[in-house]
Amino acid sequence: MDFSDTPEEAAYRKAARDWLAAHAPKHNFPVKMHEPDFLPRAKLWQAEKAAAGYACITWPKEWGGQGGTAVQNVIFLQEEQPYDAPVQAFTVGLGMCLPTVMTLSDEETKQRFVGPGIRGEEVWCQLFSEPSGGSDVASVRTRAVRAEDDSGDWIINGQKVWTSGAHHADFGIIITRTDPDAPKHKGMTMFWVDMRDPGVEVRPIHQMSGGSHFNEVFLTEVRVKDSQRLGAVNEGWKASLVTLMNERLTVSGGGHANWGQFLQAAREVVGGDGASALQDRALREKLADWYVQAEGLKHTRNRTMTALSKGETPGPENSIGKLVLTTYVQELANQAVEMMDQYGIIADPALTPLRGVLQAAALSSPGSRLAGGTDEILRNIIAERVLGLPGEIRLDKSVAFKDLPTGR
Amino acid sequence: MNFDFSDDQKFLKAEARKFLEANSPTTRVRTVLNDDATPHDAALWKAVGEQGWLGAAIPEAYGGLGLGHLELCVIAEELGRSLAPIPFASTVYFLAESVMLAGDEAQKADILPRIAAGEVIGALATSEGPGVVGPATVGATVSGGWLSGVKLPVTDGGIADLALVLAKENGQAGLYLVDLNGAGVSRETLTTLDPTRDAAKLTFKDAPAQRLGAAGEGFPLLEQVLDRAAVLLAFEQCGGADRALEMARDYALERYAFGRVIGSYQAIKHKLADMYIKNQVARSNAYYGAWALNTSAPELPVAASAARIAACEAYWYAAKENIETHGGIGFTWEMDCHLYYRRSRQLALVAGAPRVWKERLVSHLERRNAA
Helix, strand or coil: CCCCCCCHHHHHHHHHHHHHHHHCHHHCCCCCCCCCHHHHHHHHHHHHHHHHHCCCCCCHHCCCCCCHHHHHHHEEEHHHHHHHCCCHHHHHHHHHHHHHHHHHHHHCCCCCCHHHHHHCCCCCEEECCCEECCHHHHHHEEEEEEECCCCCCCCEEEEECCCCCCCCCCCEEEEECCCCCCEEHCCCCEEEEECCCCCCEEEECCCCCCCCCCCEEEEEEEEEEEHEEEECCHHHHHHHHHHHHHHHHHHCCCCCCHHHHHHHHHHEEEEECCCCCCCHHHHHHHHHHHHHHHHHHHHHHHHHHHHHHCCCCCCCCHHHHHHHHHHHHHHHHHHHHHHHHHHHHHHHHHCCHHHHHHHHHHHHHHCCCCCCCCHHHHHHHHHHHHCCCCCCCCCCCCCHHHHHCCCC | CECCCCCCHHHHHHHHHHHHHHCHHHHHHHHHHCCCCCCCCCHHHHHHHHHCCHHCCCCHHHCCCCCCCHHHHHHHHHHHHCCCCCCHHHHHHHHHHHHHCCHHHHHHHHHHHHHHHHCCCCCCCCCCCCCCCHHHHHHEEEEEEEEEEEEEEEECCCCCCEEEEEEECCEEEEEEEEEEECCEEEEEEECCCCCCEEEEEEEEEEEEEECCCCCCHHHHHHHCCCHHHHHHHHHHHHHHHHHHHHHHHHHHHHHHCEEHHHHHHHHHHHHHHHHHHHHHHHHHHHHHHHHHHHCCCCCCHHHHHHHHHHHHHHHHHHHHHHHHHHHHHCCCCCHHHHHHHHHHHHHHHHHCCHHHHHHHHHHHHHCCCCC
């Protein structure tokens, strides 16, 4: 048991580190998503990585990857992380959309999209969630119907929501309802769409935390060719499973409020008795709990990394990650705010300890608990896939989609 | 990155499980539970000694197998899983580890081979009353090599041969080796939350005592001993917690209520998912503790604290929610659920309650992250 790289891993790490040291600093990261030059700078960095084979390390060489291993990918990400590069612009495209395209589309489509995607020339988004269903992906109402002109084209009408990066995106993969007379899982079809089509309108969602990282996407009479179909007609559920399987490998922690920040803030906060909040026994106990959670996740990742390093399939333990992280971060952020007593209500970075990061975390944490699977869905997944407990009793599996009760 | 046990260690773990399933089924554990005249499973203790487990981490020069602490960790997990009613922790994690840590050559040569051979049962005696053990709670005194005072509870105090006793000499705390079969020692069996483990009140009256380690170093040494024991106990706790989760899962899949198995209700599924999460957090922290213990890393105090806190929480949650998942049958004497519930209490208290470890952990973090 040790934390050292194997000689091969160490060599790979050194090469990655050297390459990053030679190429990353001149980009002067970070650049925030709301800054106007975010996208061009993100694209430049992606192109530079692609030229060196670092853009999609585990992809086959013929598709612009490196034919590398999962552990090499993790090593590169670890080395890249300190530079705070704007990689999130391509997470959805390279992590979910293009793998779906590569799995389900014809040779011509793959040739058309994979190269520009890997080089960061084109950005992708994923049009799955709808106002009527987030966790329940198969409840999509956005309709795709055959055009009446015998062209074989499809006409799409409907609305998507919570679409990350749609405002930057050139293309999207979309799941639509094609047979409302069939049960919900059997009447969906997936396509790729051009986000520049005049029938596609993107509106930013104003989040409760103030930012706008997600969008609503309205589709009105959007015409797509049958060749834009991903997978068979009415087999969209299978196609979406390809995408979502990749999502689980993509979503990660990083950049969240942590116990070290709490400790630092607690040192700065001095109460009426003249003692720092760090002397408060109740807070110290909580701090210990958060540390244990953070360490638990860190070393769970190390266990996963070990399995990858040995070329094994990681065990299911990594499925706890997002649930544990988002739960304790919300608790930590709220306790930090309460620790400051009346003053904790102030969110102005100029006036608050640690420039308001803990206040910001208090407002963003509800979203983290929802994105990429709610707490409840993730618990179901652990219970069903890890512990082998039965799936939910379903009322919607054998009923025609159009006959399902929908509420509002 | 190789944050896992080796194939040899996994093989040892699998062998240990097979051995304990054959030699320590809960039916055997129950003989200790039900019979006041049977304070531990002597046959199992003998068999465990014959397996060489008692000396797994003791150097070959002192009669042990000379394996590392990682081997001891995998054995500990299986002992915890099987609820083995034997004085393994007292003898190996407390006594043997203390002697290896602070004993002089003569003490090592005298004690370690006898532990490895299964001839000595150990015990750690620090508590004297309700509340956290600290300098103010030590009433036992040593004067001129003679110990007087009262200790309770002492896990395995009723069956131990050699105790490590916290006492003061000239006002300074130290750890003292005392032969419990010698003069000046009387024992009284205690009723505890976990009758599958022995516990006693020990009264010393001018009992011959020999200091372990330097004068006045009692508490620093005790902390080191507890750090090492905490990691090993954490593996016992992980073993027990995983078994409790398995029991709950199995029962949830066979018990019907309102026309369906109870494991199909989200209330049960989410409860069991939470058990799994806590068990994994505990296991990952325990692994890090194992690494720190095995390499004597400077991170050991922090790693051990985190391992203990996570393990106490996981076992408590799994043990209590296992009973809840079983419903009424889980509250009966005949069902095994309470054995894990009881053991979760024993293991959470025997090396100091989690609250104390949380404070120790934060103190370490404060120093590490000093300005």
